[in-house]
Amino acid sequence: MGTHVIKMPDIGEGIAEVELSVWHVKVGDMVVEDQVLADVMTDKAMVDIPSPVHGKVIALGGQPGEVMAVGSVLISIEVEGAGNVKESAQPAAVVKEAPVAATKVETVVESKPVAAPAPKAAVCQGPMVAREADERPLASPAVRKHALDLGIQLRLVRGTGPAGRVLHEDLDAYLAQGQSNASASVAAAYAQRTDEQQIPVIGMRRKIAQRMQDATQRAAHFSYVEEIDVTAVEELRAHLNEKHGATRGKLTLLPFLVRALVVALRDFPQINARYDDEAQVITRLGAVHVGIATQADIGLMVPVVRHAEARSLWDSAAEISRLATAARNGKASRDELSGSTITLTSLGALGGIVSTPVLNLPEVAIVGVNKIVERPMVIKGQIVIRKMMNLSSSFDHRVVDGMDAALFIQAIRGLLEQPATLFVE
Template sequence: MARYSFRLPDIGEGIAEAEIVAWHVKIGDRVEEDAQLADMMTDKATVEMESPVSGVVVELAGEVGDMVSIGSTLAVIETDAEVSEDVEAAPDRKNDITEDVVSRILSSKEDEVEVPAPAVTPADASTEVREASPVAAQERDPARKILASPAVRARARDLGVDLADVSGDGERIRHADLDAYLRYHAGQGYQAPGASRAHVDEPVKVIGMRRKIAENMAASKRAIPHFTYVEEMDVTALEAMRADLNENRGNRPKLTMLPFLIVAICRTIPAFPMINARYDDEAGVVTRHGAVHLGMATQTDAGLMVPIIRDAQDKNVWQLASEITRLAEAARSGKAKPAELTGGTLTVTSLGPLGGVATTPVINRPEVAIIGPNKIVERPMFARNAQGGEEIRRAKLMNLSISCDHRVVDGWDAASFVQALKKLIETPVLLFAE
């Protein structure tokens, strides 16, 4: 028998360590050659580690969430064959962020348990109120007339209690009789309709993508002095244009608001290069980028990911719609490549129909700005008619938020950028004019 120490190989990107996000084996398991041992996460990618030999696992480097240095022992395998210590397993990069890894890390099941009701003793009841024995133990009298005040009836209705089941001291049912009924039935598992049951507390270790998100967001808020500017935009004409284009789209993808907003951003950026920039804190250098590599915040089972639309300024609304769909699906299915998750120069974050009235998005460091469209609402608004008078019309309105790094972007610049953006959004024909 020989023992083979499998050392964590160099998995690229110039990293010094990786995080254990999942084990596929435990000590004592037999593992076959090329079978999965563990999933290791770098800054942006999850890499599957495969066993280079067959044998029995006798040691593991740590628990899920622990960091392992490149070149240190990840697992020790006892094998019948003679193996060289310098054998290395190449990481499988078919799926850099795999959906099944995410689901194993994040899926949890809450066991529903009932909270036992306290035992009721005769001393618990008032001397003026007897313990109610339910009519279920007696014969219900269908001819019995239920007398109760409106307040008692309303309370019983809210609790889902039939007053015909409640016994009273006299002909009239009072609050005390209803209290006694509830105490009696508490021990039998009575629960008012709509009431929630308690669940067990469950500690969830912050690991993998969730930990990376937490670290990045904390670093962003710690290092960047944020300010947020919000402006209202009339998107009535844009929504009408979008509907017309969708009706005549043929085999092309359905258009949402996002492609139009991206076109407007890319047309506005050349006059405001400080918005499309990255700030290197350590070097003290702000790089204003000529191309718009637009990050698109995407919610996945693993948490928020930001795939990048490369050279967004060169794409039309149809091409942007296709790329948005492709990148969102890649992120959610775990097939996004590291190159598709890095190198953004500006980010757009949208909650879609959940958009809210206004948001204060957190900047995706080292970028210096992030733009957040909010939900579209219909409201009456004053407008000038052709005769120069005022009229009230129905309008579709949307608030747009932008958060900026105040070390790089001044408030005046941010406001001016949004106002220029507003002109394009409210006059959408300009989006297609050369």
């Protein structure tokens, strides 16, 4: 028998170190070739590290959350034959077994908790759980809307996803268990609680925290909010879906917003730009690569619709759907998560009235979409019901003047309120 040592690979793009995000194996496990051993986090994406050999795991080279240099020992596997190192050559101080407890903590915050049992905090049996009245459980916007439609209080539903996140399946389980358990859970909701849970900020959550902090510290943010009448564009969207939805796919509002960005940016090239504040260089781009902020189980990700200026509504819609699915499943590549020139962010039905989105550096603009509401409006002296929506956008004041930002958003407003102009060349 011999030992095969796997070192942290060179992932490319000049990256010298990466963060060990989660182990999928532990000491004593038998692994096969191409089995994923661990996930590591670069500045741009999560990367799987597969095994090149069959064998038994005898040592782990780091713990989740540890930043490891490229070329350092990642894992040691006992294999048939001589292996790739001599036993005496193994650096005992480097190749170490990660405590089992560390792996358990990691499963609280990562998206693939297959290597460890459920977190200790989720000890309630069955699909119901007691939470404080003001405690906000983790759930995606889609799950929250589904729960609202069903009349379910999310704080009473036990979440089986990462970090106790409530999934659609948890809502189904809650409904299936009947009213008798529901009344017992309501009573338990008023019981005193003394439990605590410490969650290390590692992996994607650490990267998000670093990028948000960096953006707010380095850029001179300012926000601009405008109200838009989207009645006409929503009527056009409904008409196109009725006529072409079965053959070309359904359209959401996002493809129209992407198109409006493309057209408006023709007159505001200084907004479709990246700012290198260290080199003091602004790069204006002709191509419009639109980042679509997407909420995934592991955190906020921004996949990129490349060359939006060359895409039709349905082409944009298909690409947005594909990228969002890849991001939520953790399958988006580094190339799909980098290179944007402007970002579009939306909370969908939970969009609120106003938001203050944080810039996605080195971009200089981000456009935030709030929810659509029907409101009485005065048009030509008459009160009519219109569908209204706010755009809450942020800009880097070091690069974009306030007047230009306002004119840019007004241009988008004009395009969406007269949607035929989206397609007039």
